[in-house]
Amino acid sequence: MKPVCLVIGAGAGIGGNVGKRFAQEGYHAYLARRTDEDGLKRIVGEIEADGGTGEGQLLNAVEDNSIEAMVRHIEDNVGPIEVAVYNLGAQIGNRSLPNTSLKAFEMGWRLASFGLFRLAQAVVPHMEARGQGTILVTSATAAVRGNAGQHSHAAAMAGRRMLCQSLNAELAPKSIHIAHILIDGAVDAPDTVGKMMGEEAFQRMREERGGAHDGLMLPERIADTYFHLHSQHRSAWTHELDMRSFSDLAWWNH
Numbered sequence: 001m002k003p004v005c006l007v008i009g010a011g012a013g014i015g016g017n018v019g020k021r022f023a024q025e026g027y028h029a030y031l032a033r034r035t036d037e038d039g040l041k042r043i044v045g046e047i048e049a050d051g052g053t054g055e056g057q058l059l060n061a062v063e064d065n066s067i068e069a070m071v072r073h074i075e076d077n078v079g080p081i082e083v084a085v086y087n088l089g090a091q092i093g094n095r096s097l098p099n100t101s102l103k104a105f106e107m108g109w110r111l112a113s114f115g116l117f118r119l120a121q122a123v124v125p126h127m128e129a130r131g132q133g134t135i136l137v138t139s140a141t142a143a144v145r146g147n148a149g150q151h152s153h154a155a156a157m158a159g160r161r162m163l164c165q166s167l168n169a170e171l172a173p174k175s176i177h178i179a180h181i182l183i184d185g186a187v188d189a190p191d192t193v194g195k196m197m198g199e200e201a202f203q204r205m206r207e208e209r210g211g212a213h214d215g216l217m218l219p220e221r222i223a224d225t226y227f228h229l230h231s232q233h234r235s236a237w238t239h240e241l242d243m244r245s246f247s248d249l250a251w252w253n254h
Contacts, residue, residue, distance in 0.1 A: 001028075001078070001079035001080065002026065002027060002028040002053065002079050003027055003079060003080055003081075004074055004078055004079045004080060004081045004082060004083075005019060005022035005028070005029050005030070005081075005082065005084075005085065006030045006070075006071075006081050006084045006085065006123075007019045007029065007030070007032065007085040007087060008032045008033075008061060008067070008084075008085065008115075009032070009033060009085075009086070009088040009089065009138070010033045010040065010056065011036075011039065011189065011191045012039060012042075012043065012189060012191045012219075013188075013189025013190075013191065013193070014087055014138060014183070014187060014189065014223070015031070015033070015085065015087040015138075016031065016043040017219040017220045017222065017223040018085050018136075018222075018223045019031050019043065019047065020043070020046065020050070020052070020220075020223065021223035021224065022083060022227060023047045023052030023053065024050065025227060026052075027052075027082070027083065028053045028054065028055075028078065029047055029053070029054035029055075030054070030056070030057075030074055030078060030081075031043060031044065031054060031055070031056035031057075032056065032057055032058070032059040032061075032070060033056070033058065033059065034058065034059060034060055036191070037058055039191065040056040040057075040058070043056070044056050055078075057070065061111065061115045062110045062111065062115065067115065067119050067122055068121075071123050071126075072122070080126065080130060081123050082127075083133070083134045083135075083136065083230050084119060084123050084133070084134070084135045085135075085136045086115070086116045086119055086135065086137045087138040088111050088115055088138075089140075090107075090108045090109075090111040090112035090156045090160075091108075091140075091153050091196070092104050092107060092108055092152050092153065094149035094150065095151070096148075096149055100152055105151060105152045105155070107152070108152035108155065108156035109152075109155070109159060111156065112153075112157050112160045113159035113163055116137060116160060116163055116164075119135075120163075120167055123135070124171060128171075128174055128176065131175055132175050132176065133175075133177070134176070134177040134179070134229070135167070135176070135178050135179070136179050136229060136230065137160065137164050137178070137180050139157055139161060139180055139181060139182045139183065140153075140157050140182065140183055140184075141183075142154040142156075142157040142158070143160060143161040143182060144161070144182065146158075160180075161180055161240075164239075165180075165239075168239050172237070172239075175234060177230070177232070177234070177237055179241070180239065180240045181225070181229070181240075181241060181242075182241070182243070183217065183242075183243055184242045184244040184248070184250060184251050185217050185243070185245050185248045186205065186209070186217065186245075187216065187217045187218075187219060187222070188206065188216040188217065188218055188219065189219055190202065209247075213247070214245060214246065215245050215247045215248070217243065217244065225243065229241075
């Protein structure tokens with residue numbers, strides 16, 4: 001059996017490209033996303049056309065036992081999960097305090113922190129038994145800076161960051177690598193950033209900042225860094241890093 005790279009949140013942006021990158025290195029890419037089965041099949045098809053192997057499933061990560069059942073299925077029927085990538089966003093939109101419902105606030109936490117906790121509980125025993133493993137966690141500027149209208153997102157992503165620190169403290173001595181990756185900038189991802197902005201505004205941003213401008217973060221280049229993190233020797237592990245385009249100001253300069 002091939003080692004498996006599991007990606008939760010595998011759209012056409014970071015998640016799908018991370019799956020492709022690991023498949024190029026001989027991993028079986030197992031891709032999960034909430035909706036758009038056709039998009040999922042398209043990414044798997046691209047992996048196979050490039051000579052790799054992959055498969056996917058739709059997953060509602062906030063549903064009871066969904067993540068746990070998927071991990072059991074992969075470990076029992078597909079192969080050992082050597083790398084787990086948690087790439088679910090938790091952005092519910094810009095909402096003032098009175099307009100942030102209890103349900104909306106809780107949803108951010110469920111996607112950002114609780115889902116990651118459930119993934120770790122499900123996959124770590126397998127990694128621990130094998131004496132190795134990697135969990136790569138996509139994060140956002142909100143993990144280190146709160147803004148008006150971002151009550152749910154900032155609280156949820158900061159929780160994700162602290163959870164990664166706690167997991168690292170417990171699991172690094174067991175040779176399980178936890179990396180928290182802060183994406184500090186706009187990603188050229190049509191089915192995530194593009195949907196949030198709207199097609200017209202996204203295309204305008206692409207024209208102004210993308211292409212030869214290199215002002216948008218390219219998912220395939222981000223994926224190179226994810227693979228590098230997994231490949232690091234344990235004497236020099238990175239726990240946390242932030243990434244942005246060369247032309248963007250870092251979050252602490254705003």
